[in-house]
Amino acid sequence: MPSGFSSGDDDDLIQAERDVRARIGDMEIDFDAMAAVSNVFRVANTARYHMERTVLAEHDLSFRAFTVLWVLWVWGEREARHVAAEAGISKGTLTGVVSTLEKRGLVARRTHPIDKRLVLVSATDQGQRTMEKLFPVFNREERRLTADLDPEQKKLLAGSLRSILRVLEEPG
Amino acid sequence: MPSGFSSGDDDDLIQAERDVRARIGDMEIDFDAMAAVSNVFRVANTARYHMERTVLAEHDLSFRAFTVLWVLWVWGEREARHVAAEAGISKGTLTGVVSTLEKRGLVARRTHPIDKRLVLVSATDQGQRTMEKLFPVFNREERRLTADLDPEQKKLLAGSLRSILRVLEEPG
DNA sequence: ACAGTATCGTTTGGGTCCAAACGTTCGCCA
């Protein structure tokens, strides 16, 4: 904790949360859920911007392009629809991202030898070399961002987020 | 925990993490940091999409438009640069979002009466009524997404995310 | 006073993102 304030109950409420309580104190609001979810959005937004401006800028990669290349690096050649699902983007968006990466020689496209509706996407040698250099740097930055959390806290953070993912992935 | 598996050390590793360990096991990687940060991205991405398709679609609002309207609803009339900062977007992006909301009669723009470089943005009565109806529904969905976490876990989640935000907001 | 500098919101150009429409290819079944 950087500041020297006492550690009472509401002390780590950010000002925004106090203002919201003042504005809508009479509504039935789950402030714990609000703080948790809105902080997820805020961290993701800020961290994505940060990564794009630091480690990804050195390789001139957008965050999405990095994500797609990472998927291909870890899992090898895959059908386009699966790449889109694992990267968390629509198939239409994937078309553009793959085209960009293809122009730069980092990924390759080919039609499935049997089912010609399918497209197989893979990382080229150059793409793999890029990730072998880039991913450790990216992870070093992930470690720096979470430096104030001990390993147990990081596991709890990841686990709580997974429990939200489970709800999001429920059918219906 | 929904499944009945034993609770050994690696049990809540998702398959992706196992595959990454297999792929890059020889690198010096902080897997706890990787799981935590990448889950932040994944939850934010999925939850944003979910919110846009459910509670926000009923009011035909994009996630960003909702965020900007929320800021104005909570804090009242504000200078455009502050709205952009609090919504986590650039001032150029804010111009477009405010223009969209203005066309729909949810926010209003006016020049600062003294400093004519500044623009003051505020929620209209209609914008405030919209948020008074929408925000409780939005929060009910936030509560549903975090239903598997008890209040203490939600507080810990929010706190861990705030500690990442502190690092991100460090100068340099 | 007034020229130079700084700051504001807007505009522009290029990239990302989605849903929906489209053409191609496959599988099913009469």
Place this chain on the structure above:
DNA sequence: TGGCGAACGTTTGGACCCAAACGATACTGT
């Protein structure tokens, strides 16, 4: 076997997103 529905990737249209350039306004120092 041949037509029909389903599934695939691509294209299109519109919203979002940023950096950089721009014009208007305010401040500063001489």
